[in-house]
Amino acid sequence: MKNLASLDKLFDSIKTSFWFVPLLMVITSIFSAWLMVWIDHAQAWGKLDWLPFLYETEQSTLLSLLNTIAASMITVTSIAFSITIVTLTLASSQFGPRLIRNFMDDRGTQVVLGTFISIFSYCVVLIYSMSLDSNQDIIMGLAIIWCLLATLFSVFVLIYFIHHVSRSIQADNVINELCDEINHSLEPLFCAETTPKLGKEARKTFSYTLPIFADQSGYLQLLSNDKLLEIASKYDLFIEFKWRPGHLINEGAELATLKSLKPIQDELSSLVNQSCVIGSNRTPIQDPEYAIHQMVEIAVRALSPGVNDPYTAITCVDKLCVVLCNISKQELHSGEYYGQDGILRLRRNPYDFEGVANSAFDQIRQYSVSSVAVSIRLVESLYRIASATDKPDIHSVILRQLVAIEQGKEHVQYTEQDSEDFTKSVLKVKNLLKTTSFQS
Template sequence: MTTGGLREGRRPRALSPLREHLRDTFWFAPAATMVLVFVVWTGASSLDTRIVETLQEAGEYDAIRDLVGIAEDARTVANTISSAMMTFIGVVFSISLVAVQMASGQFTPRVVRFYVRSRITKATFAVFLSTFLLSLLVLTSATVETDPRRVTTVPLVQSLLMIVMLGLSLVLFVMYVNATLRLMRVSHVIDRITAESFRMVALMPTAGASAAEQELGPVTAWVAHRGRAGVLRDVNISRLVKAARQRGVVLRLVPRIGDFVVPGTPLLAVHGGPAPSVRSLSYTVSVGVERTFHQDFAFGLRQLADIGLRALSPGVNDPTTAVQAVDRIVQFLATLARRPLHASLHRDRQRAVRLVQPVPSWSELVDLGFAEIRGAGIGSPQVTRRLVAALDDLLLVAPEERRPPLERHRELLAEAVRQAVPAAADRDFALRPDRQGIG
């Protein structure tokens, strides 16, 4: 079975282009919530009207006078809430801009997606705007009539709904500030990236496929990319397996997830027969402007390496952050050290291979995790000591056939330190393994 971390026969779900587009926008959640609040307000307004009509039919005019008094208080509260909500919205928007600017400047532009797709941020904006809208609607419903026989409606239920929305806004504001402050701390950002990466690894089927690729035979047809240029974010595995089964062929994805694809370049190699029809291959590829964690083995490692590089830049000069990034790189690579890599095999119900999906090899993952940080951190003993310890730890957990890339990086690190550090004592200190860098 090639589906690591999944139940038998289950495959990762394909990305929904519409869902991904909506998650990358800020307008949908507030707009949908405001429409929902307007619908609820309409029902509450009808209920308020029904309450007044019932009291008038029963001759309970004193109760109506009391409700009119309550309506006057509700009008005052609605005025206050409408003004306060605009202030709150401005504060939330300002905090978001500052957080995004800090994350992009101090960590990496790739982590901005966490803020853009943050559910708590969108929920806070949505509820604040909906509370503001509801307060305006309550103001329009507030009665100025004092004669209980001529009163048509009193915003009683509407006022209660407004108070509930106000309470929810306050709770969400506290949660939003807490979540934003967490995402402004590099340790939480690194932990979030690592968690996303492991979630993707658990869902992505992998298997050693070198023997299977040799059995595919020659390429009998090519399928070119027909969509727009962009980053290959996802392929619909189920549709591709179905299309290959109908033709009795095996499809091999040429670019890897995360590669930039251009119209007219090869997208699929066909083995064993003619290419599937254009219709059967429609909506099988998702292309976007940036990479996502979905099906992308190396994206989390890329972000961790970017954070380490940014921390080691002369403008930041923060080797401790680089060490934190290396900690998670080691965790990620140690998890994959004994996992079959090279390609993912996807089979149909008859257990025949129908789709071969390339993934980064072990050597490529090691290079991605260490090459750039190793080059940028030569002048920092804290980083070099952590890198030596990291490579030593991975050499202990990696099988024999996966040790050469690690040994190569260790030798290159030692050679670079020997060339950059003239004093022998300093060289020995810089190459002494230390999991905390300089504890």
């Protein structure tokens, strides 16, 4: 049985491709052309008196019109592909090569490319049909009307495409879309935990254990909880998974450990390996830290001497601050999953606030040492996060980041005014931590 993790990976690969949506539209256009020709051939609609020129025009004129439309569509298609490639090149150089995936996931661009190609395909099928001997005496009235309407529609699609591309390469829009992706990837971490229905305590001792080793190297992309719970419940096991999506796994490394009160079958190793997808690159499907790293990459590139764009870096810090404020108010999943019988069946490596916060702030903090504005905004973000929650563990993370920012400032010479502004921001955070009695 194909596991759900592999299906999710396949769906993501299709969703982030430039061929699937255009291919569906081309198939639809070919079917539409066949349908229109069949209707005209059967004369189901008869001659439309209010459009006599379509039924009185010579076949050679209609063929010339279709040839012109087809040539125009293939030309516009090549231009659209060229613009798309230029956009991907700019995105790669300005925001980072990993952001290309987000641009390829843009449904608007996929539909635009599919529109032009499908109209071209429609014209080609119609030209072929009109050239058949059986259709020499048939005027393709409805088919031509549909083609003209589609061509008129393509003009508006081209205008939309130019506007859409212009917006898609703006830094603020890219950051906003990436922030939405981060929030979406974090949603599963906030789901209510599956508590034991029967109130049974987790077993602490087992008679048999079986280590499961990875059968290939790469990044863990997807992990099917449902499949693992099914295996654990069927064979009365407890599965302790040592990795989480985003981690790099070497072939032969211990992937998980199976524990049971009775002997464990060796063939379960292949079943557990099939429940996870290991690939050559990371994806944000079950890996929220990867989406955060994409945001961090934009900020780090903006802070590089070649770009020198602190405003973009500040925007990234603000968005990450909002994300961390939301996380600080939530209870993250413990990584423990129970079967239908209420017994603990699966334990995964869980996410915590410290790991997510370090992923968001560490690299930006390291590269923003010489940028006063970004450093101050980082401190202000820590204040906002500290204000959003009174949890001691989160305040400890905030204090760690604050001390690291202060240590970085010691290696850079600020002006008197800049140093004063920086100190005020730091003291503001420290006073808040003192007030809540969580500062060590």
